[in-house]
Amino acid sequence: xxxxxxxxxxxxxxxxxxxxxxxxxxxxxxxxxxxxxxxxxxxxxxxxxxxxxxxxxxxxxxxxxxxxxxxxxxxxxxxxxxxxxxxxxxxxxxxxxxxxxxxxxxxxxxxxxxxxxxxxxxxxxxxxxxxxxxxxxxxxxxxxxxxxxxxxxxxxxxxxxxxxxxxxxxxxxxxxxxxxxxxxxxxxxxxxxxxxxxxxxxxxxxxxxxxxxxxxxxxxxxxxxxxxxxxxxxxxxxxxxxxxxxxxxxxxxxxxxxxxxxxxxxxxxxxxxxxxxxxxxxxxxxxxxxxxxxxxxxxxxxxxxxxxxxxxxxxxxxxxxxxxxx
Numbered sequence: 001x002x003x004x005x006x007x008x009x010x011x012x013x014x015x016x017x018x019x020x021x022x023x024x025x026x027x028x029x030x031x032x033x034x035x036x037x038x039x040x041x042x043x044x045x046x047x048x049x050x051x052x053x054x055x056x057x058x059x060x061x062x063x064x065x066x067x068x069x070x071x072x073x074x075x076x077x078x079x080x081x082x083x084x085x086x087x088x089x090x091x092x093x094x095x096x097x098x099x100x101x102x103x104x105x106x107x108x109x110x111x112x113x114x115x116x117x118x119x120x121x122x123x124x125x126x127x128x129x130x131x132x133x134x135x136x137x138x139x140x141x142x143x144x145x146x147x148x149x150x151x152x153x154x155x156x157x158x159x160x161x162x163x164x165x166x167x168x169x170x171x172x173x174x175x176x177x178x179x180x181x182x183x184x185x186x187x188x189x190x191x192x193x194x195x196x197x198x199x200x201x202x203x204x205x206x207x208x209x210x211x212x213x214x215x216x217x218x219x220x221x222x223x224x225x226x227x228x229x230x231x232x233x234x235x236x237x238x239x240x241x242x243x244x245x246x247x248x249x250x251x252x253x254x255x256x257x258x259x260x261x262x263x264x265x266x267x268x269x270x271x272x273x274x275x276x277x278x279x280x281x282x283x284x285x286x287x288x289x290x291x292x293x294x295x296x297x298x299x300x301x302x303x304x305x306x307x308x309x310x311x312x313x314x315x316x317x318x319x320x321x322x323x324x325x326x
Contacts, residue, residue, distance in 0.1 A: 002270075002277070002313075005277055005280050005310070005314045006310075009286050009307050012284070012307075013028060013286065013307060019300065019301065020300075020301055025048065026045065026049055026052070027304065029044065029045050031219060031308050031312060032311065033321060034219040034312075034321055035311070035315045036321070037321035045116065046117070046118055049113065050113060050116065056105065056106070056109040057106065057109050057110065057122070057126055058126065100141060100158070103137060103141055104162060106130060106133065106134065107162065110130050110131070114168070114169060114170065131171070134169065135173050138172075139173070141162060142163065142166075146182065146185045149189035152207060153189060153200060156207035159207070160182070160207060161214070163178055164210075164213075164218075167214070168217060183230075186207055195241035201245070202247060205242065205250050212228050217322075220323070221320065221322070222260055222261060222262040222320065223261055225261070225262065225263055231257075232261070235254055242254060248279040248310065251272065252310045252313045255272030255275075256312050256317070259313065264316075269313075269316060273313055273314055276310050279306075280310070286300065286307050289302045
């Protein structure tokens, strides 16, 4: 039955691929490639990704003058839902937030181009300037983000991704203790787990899933039995609370994390597949957002994240396909 759900959702999104923004097309197709290894997907991904993300780097090179303000720190008191973080960054009147958003944007663009093995196509001066900028400011951003639990409470995905996006760049300046320090900060920020605070609990879960996703190099490699076992133990203990969130995005993402284990527990994967299958609308062929009209362009776009995760989970991910090295 899981295969049928996978094919149903996959066909729906491939049929509607053209209506997705370029970033969501990349998000969808790159993950589809990781679980299928289909070469036609790869060529499209690499070309479109380079065109889109190299333009972002060129814009940065031309327009950006760095004014990072580390004195004007975290102004937010309540946890921010994952979907709202980008808008908070863009519209914040805090210089630190705007600069952090720019840094993450540049880091992601450079990271994607490197991951898709297209960095040799970048102009050498642009490549040098971007790498220098990322190296110069990584430590300051990373130290600031670990210094206050509010960052992990409010922007957990950004805190985790800044490490793993940078970690996988060539010639990075890391010293090897960053992952352990990040784990300690996560444990300190979430000393008590309150599943009744829905936003904070979801942000905690996204913190944990993105550590595993980062360690897998974004779905390219499986994790051995000792990697992040502390996280899987948390998932095991809180499975009922996880299902009670009724959020198919995080439920599917945690299921995918179990698929990323080298010796994957098929029983627990099946349990997550069964849970996520309840959210599939077989009439529309995808998992809707529940906040927008069914089958509307807006709903299909908004729901891309949960649906590519569901496709991955329903596939079981028996084989992962890293991007080629040539």
